[in-house]
Amino acid sequence: MWTYIKLAWRNLFRNKRRTFIAGSAIGIGLAALIFTDAIMIGMKDNLIHSATASFLGEGQIHHREFRQTIDVDLTITDGHAVLADLAEEPLVEHTAPRTMAFGMITSPANVSSVSMFGVDPVVEPYLSQIDEAIVEGSYFGKNTGHEILIGSKLAEILEVGLGDRVVMTVAQAHTGELSQELFRVSGIFHFHVRELDRSMAFVRLDKSQEMLNLGSEFHEIVIKFTDIEFSSNTDHPFWEKYSGEDNEALGWPALLPQLKAAFDMSQYSMFLIGLILFAVVSLGIINTLFMSMHERMFEFGVLRAVGTRPLAMGRLILFEAGALAIISIVLGTIIGFITTYIVTKTGIDYQGIEFVGAYFRELLYPVMQVQQFIYYPIYVFIFTMIIGLYPAAYAARLSPAEAMRKAY
Amino acid sequence: MTDTNQQEVIVARGVIKTYDDNGVPVEAIRGIDLTIERGEFTAIVGPSGSGKTTFLNVISGLDTVTEGEILLNGRLLSGMNGRELSDFRRDNIGFIFQAYNLIPVLTVEENVEYIMLIQGVPKAERHRRVREILAEVGLEGYADRVPPRLSGGQKQRVAVARAMVARPALVLADEPTANLDSKTGAELLDMMRELNRNSGMTFVFSTHDDMIMQRARRLVTLKDGRIESDESKA
Numbered sequence: 232m233w234t235y236i237k238l239a240w241r242n243l244f245r246n247k248r249r250t251f252i253a254g255s256a257i258g259i260g261l262a263a264l265i266f267t268d269a270i271m272i273g274m275k276d277n278l279i280h281s282a283t284a285s286f287l288g289e290g291q292i293h294h295r296e297f298r299q300t301i302d303v304d305l306t307i308t309d310g311h312a313v314l315a316d317l318a319e320e321p322l323v324e325h326t327a328p329r330t331m332a333f334g335m336i337t338s339p340a341n342v343s344s345v346s347m348f349g350v351d352p353v354v355e356p357y358l359s360q361i362d363e364a365i366v367e368g369s370y371f372g373k374n375t376g377h378e379i380l381i382g383s384k385l386a387e388i389l390e391v392g393l394g395d396r397v398v399m400t401v402a403q404a405h406t407g408e409l410s411q412e413l414f415r416v417s418g419i420f421h422f423h424v425r426e427l428d429r430s431m432a433f434v435r436l437d438k439s440q441e442m443l444n445l446g447s448e449f450h451e452i453v454i455k456f457t458d459i460e461f462s463s464n465t466d467h468p469f470w471e472k473y474s475g476e477d478n479e480a481l482g483w484p485a486l487l488p489q490l491k492a493a494f495d496m497s498q499y500s501m502f503l504i505g506l507i508l509f510a511v512v513s514l515g516i517i518n519t520l521f522m523s524m525h526e527r528m529f530e531f532g533v534l535r536a537v538g539t540r541p542l543a544m545g546r547l548i549l550f551e552a553g554a555l556a557i558i559s560i561v562l563g564t565i566i567g568f569i570t571t572y573i574v575t576k577t578g579i580d581y582q583g584i585e586f587v588g589a590y591f592r593e594l595l596y597p598v599m600q601v602q603q604f605i606y607y608p609i610y611v612f613i614f615t616m617i618i619g620l621y622p623a624a625y626a627a628r629l630s631p632a633e634a635m636r637k638a639y
Numbered sequence: 640m641t642d643t644n645q646q647e648v649i650v651a652r653g654v655i656k657t658y659d660d661n662g663v664p665v666e667a668i669r670g671i672d673l674t675i676e677r678g679e680f681t682a683i684v685g686p687s688g689s690g691k692t693t694f695l696n697v698i699s700g701l702d703t704v705t706e707g708e709i710l711l712n713g714r715l716l717s718g719m720n721g722r723e724l725s726d727f728r729r730d731n732i733g734f735i736f737q738a739y740n741l742i743p744v745l746t747v748e749e750n751v752e753y754i755m756l757i758q759g760v761p762k763a764e765r766h767r768r769v770r771e772i773l774a775e776v777g778l779e780g781y782a783d784r785v786p787p788r789l790s791g792g793q794k795q796r797v798a799v800a801r802a803m804v805a806r807p808a809l810v811l812a813d814e815p816t817a818n819l820d821s822k823t824g825a826e827l828l829d830m831m832r833e834l835n836r837n838s839g840m841t842f843v844f845s846t847h848d849d850m851i852m853q854r855a856r857r858l859v860t861l862k863d864g865r866i867e868s869d870e871s872k873a
Binding site (some may be wrong): 631 | 696702728730734743749753754757
């Protein structure tokens with residue numbers, strides 16, 4: 232066994248240039264896999280952060296039927312008790328209550344349907360980035376009770392600016408009576424997401440509760456965890472604990488299923504990219520091994536003639552494939568590490584680009600993980616060995632006389 | 640069954656070998672009956688295309704016969720599968736090729752040792768026999784060199800050492816002096832003749848080199864795939 236390993240290793244260096252070129256080709260394939268995976272993770276983190284940190288939150292609690300109906304009657308059962316319990320949860324970092332209702336917003340120039348959110352200006356900045364998204368005016372500065380924040384696109388539709396008056400009309404809970412309130416535009420936000428900028432308006436929580444006839448009740452509790460991983464861990468007992476008969480607690484994958492589906496699709500794309508890369512690389516491996524074999528055809532004939540068994544011939548070629556894989560893995564890991572490391576420092580600018588309801592608000596940084604430098608090299612090794620089976624089988628089937636004849 | 644005491648090393652009976660050359664059958668050997676006994680130093684001679692190399696290939700089990708049968712050291716070759724043939728060649732036949740055909744990435748010692756390695760000979764025994772055979776072929780001190788750093792004559796001596804180290808019943812040499820100058824070729828042949836005398840191994844050459852013909856104790860001349868003459872020297 233050791234002789235064949237030694238022989239395979241030395242054979243590989245009989246044509247250093249070819250080995251280097253083949254090793255580099257496979258190595259670049261490996262580096263591309265590592266880099267693409269790091270980018271995918273970075274993109275996922277970036278988009279999840281963008282989606283959850285902008286407004287959605289990492290988790291939410293509602294009345295079980297609220298998300299389907301947006302019925303203002305369906306407030307969270309025992310909302311304040313739930314808030315108090317959440318404050319005791321070690322995995323919860325922040326919470327914020329919200330109200331939500333569909334309504335009409337009217338300006339002297341126009342009218343538009345809108346989702347009116349009542350937020351607590353003090354705790355909301357821990358959960359969302361409304362304050363950071365303000366491009367004109369300020370985030371609930373002076374408490375007049377009549378401040379409203381609207382999106383930039385909505386301001387365009389209504390043809391209003393800072394300080395202009397708008398009227399919000401909503402239906403009250405329990406009675407269905409219409410409730411109207413005059414607001415002054417105190418801030419205009421721009422989330423870079425068309426839907427948010429066009430159809431959302433924020434007012435103070437107490438004002439919205441008053442308009443909606445909710446008393447101190449609310450429709451939604453937004454949650455930020457100490458670790459965002461909790462939000463996608465549906466097996467965690469947290470979700471069961473806060474999903475009772477009336478209420479339901481959901482993490483971001485359930486709240487934004489299209490983003491989750493897009494990530495699942497990205498995984499599939501990654502698999503396809505890997506498959507294509509491996510297919511290209513496999514041709515290189517086969518070519519290298521066959522070229523190397525054809526150069527040594529007489530030698531193969533001699534090895535067979537002196538008594539080397541067919542299986543041993545095949546094993547020799549497999550070891551050569553393995554040696555090539557090791558060289559490629561070393562090259563690929565180095566190239567992959569350097570390339571990815573550089574980009575983790577510089578970042579890639581996708582800022583402002585929207586992707587299934589989320590958008591890149593920050594530079595995209597690839598995320599390097601130890602697994603990338605373990606699993607992908609293992610895949611490359613296994614793959615190279617599998618590809619090596621073909622030339623190995625060819626070598627094993629060679630008859631000595633045929634090999635010697637082919638050499639001439 | 641292998642019988643190391645029997646006198647007949649090669650027995651060829653009615654051997655015919657036909658090749659398919661792009662659909663055209665070519666008879667390379669057209670019925671050869673030949674017996675070679677233990678310890679012979681025999682040359683198979685003849686012009687190019689007479690069937691020398693083909694005959695060497697079939698008597699060594701490198702190629703199959705179309706008709707007839709070959710017994711090597713008492714074993715019928717046609718009854719063996721690929722693996723059995725490999726093992727049989729490994730244990731019974733030493734090969735010397737025209738172009739030396741050493742493995743360039745292995746040292747002289749590793750090249751010579753290779754056959755014993757696949758035979759499963761213990762390491763200490765392998766090293767002892769490699770040292771002995773290298774001394775016999777005059778290559779003491781060359782064990783750690785790789786073939787590209789040897790002269791043609793030295794390479795062929797390594798090839799002889801490799802062929803003989805496992806003490807086969809038969810050594811087959813296909814044009815062993817073709818790539819050597821006459822002086823080196825003569826020295827090599829004298830060395831092989833000496834090894835033949837000392838070891839009792841059977842040597843069969845395929846050649847049209849006069850030097851080999853002069854030294855051979857038996858000359859089998861082939862022409863058009865048939866034995867034209869078979870002369871033994873006193």
